[in-house]
Amino acid sequence: xxxxxxxxxxxxxxxxxxxxxxxxxxxxxxxxxxxxxxxxxxxxxxxxxxxxxxxxxxxxxxxxxxxxxxxxxxxxxxxxxxxxxxxxxxxxxxxxxxxxxxxxxxxxxxxxxxxxxxxxxxxxxxxxxxxxxxxxxxxxxxxxxxxxxxxxxxxxxxxxxxxxxxxxxxxxxxxxxxxxxxxxxxxxxxxxxxxxxxxxxxxxxxxxx
Amino acid sequence: xxxxxxxxxxxxxxxxxxxxxxxxxxxxxxxxxxxxxxxxxxxxxxxxxxxxxxxxxxxxxxxxxxxxxxxxxxxxxxxxxxxxxxxxxxxxxxxxxxxxxxxxxxxxxxxxxxxxxxxxxxxxxxxxxxxxxxxxxxxxxxxxxxxxx
Numbered sequence: 001x002x003x004x005x006x007x008x009x010x011x012x013x014x015x016x017x018x019x020x021x022x023x024x025x026x027x028x029x030x031x032x033x034x035x036x037x038x039x040x041x042x043x044x045x046x047x048x049x050x051x052x053x054x055x056x057x058x059x060x061x062x063x064x065x066x067x068x069x070x071x072x073x074x075x076x077x078x079x080x081x082x083x084x085x086x087x088x089x090x091x092x093x094x095x096x097x098x099x100x101x102x103x104x105x106x107x108x109x110x111x112x113x114x115x116x117x118x119x120x121x122x123x124x125x126x127x128x129x130x131x132x133x134x135x136x137x138x139x140x141x142x143x144x145x146x147x148x149x150x151x152x153x154x155x156x157x158x159x160x161x162x163x164x165x166x167x168x169x170x171x172x173x174x175x176x177x178x179x180x181x182x183x184x185x186x187x188x189x190x191x192x193x194x195x196x197x198x199x200x201x202x203x204x205x206x207x208x209x
Numbered sequence: 210x211x212x213x214x215x216x217x218x219x220x221x222x223x224x225x226x227x228x229x230x231x232x233x234x235x236x237x238x239x240x241x242x243x244x245x246x247x248x249x250x251x252x253x254x255x256x257x258x259x260x261x262x263x264x265x266x267x268x269x270x271x272x273x274x275x276x277x278x279x280x281x282x283x284x285x286x287x288x289x290x291x292x293x294x295x296x297x298x299x300x301x302x303x304x305x306x307x308x309x310x311x312x313x314x315x316x317x318x319x320x321x322x323x324x325x326x327x328x329x330x331x332x333x334x335x336x337x338x339x340x341x342x343x344x345x346x347x348x349x350x351x352x353x354x355x356x357x358x
Contacts, residue, residue: 068337100318102310109310111317138306139314139321146321148328151305173266176259185256 087145091206096142099202101160104136104152112160116199123193126164132197134160140204147204159203166196277312284315288326290333298329298336 055061090096100113106120112134126132137158140147147153170192178185212218230248236258237244237251244254282292299306304325306314315322 065337065341068334068341070338102306102314109307111310111313138304139310141318141321143320146318146324148304148325150303173262174259175263176256177263178256178260187259 087147088206090142090145091204094206096144096204099140099142099204101137101141101158101202102139103134103160104138105134109138112199112202114199114201117165118162118197118199120195120197121170121192122195123167124164124195128164128167130164131200132162132164134162134199140202157205159201159205161200162197163200164195165198166194168194168196170194274308277308280312280315281308284312284319284322285326285329288323288330290326290330294333295326295329298332299325301336302328302332304328 098113100111103110103112105118106122106124108120110118112118135155137153137160138149138151140153140158147157173190173192175188175190176185233255234245234248234251236255239245240251240254242250244250278292281295285292285295306325311322311325314325
């Protein structure tokens, strides 16, 4: 008798759950506690229920891409001004030590300082002892600052001077091809002209906007 | 053919065999075993050496480039960036420093490399900001995701 009554009551409760909205949970649960005292004990032993707006964090609660910190344009401008002032004061004082420059010359890029020797694997139309200005400068840097060109720095900003020291030929390189069992081989000796440049000075003009 | 005296029966071989052999052996002097002394073995070894040298000059360029790339990747990871992101953002900022010089800067000029990494990072953040936008749906679009918030 008691069992059938209990089952009937449970069915009524289930229909109630389906018919009513979700926010009527609490009284239903209390009814469950009355029916099954074990459940009531379990509920009372737990801490009080969290608020309905709380969602526990999962792997999908934040987007998978990293959070981006936005800097306002005013702040950025202020930052730029500060940096410009510092670099201009440094350049005006000429307090920097040794400067290095990244120069584009003879279809290659060279990282260059004072008193550097560069070996270039081709012929240059300048005599030995001529002073040359390397114009395509990509980057200039010192101990405290770096000037990055996009892609080149201005001609009136940096001046890199070099002297042609030596014009020679490379050692005779052998170009050989051989195909076994086909009676095919060719041998050629390649001698390339070389030029040696000594970088004399790198100068930066104190003019930045 | 009529040779009337004995001296005409003697064959005249080439006068410079010695120098032709020395030309090949001089390239083989640092080899191991009989290849550095005996001409027949040396010819084959020298031929292989020359062919390997020719091929290696092409492969050296490839290997150097991979070395520069791995160095730049390691240096950029020290600053919290990855190699593809760094290169893409540098190209977008129209900085045309090549990989060889970038790896040299990473080794000898760490501050300059840091400044380049920061430049690339700024470009990257700008790209993210442009892609993400306001975080709001465009007007007139109905979406469940917005309402469930």
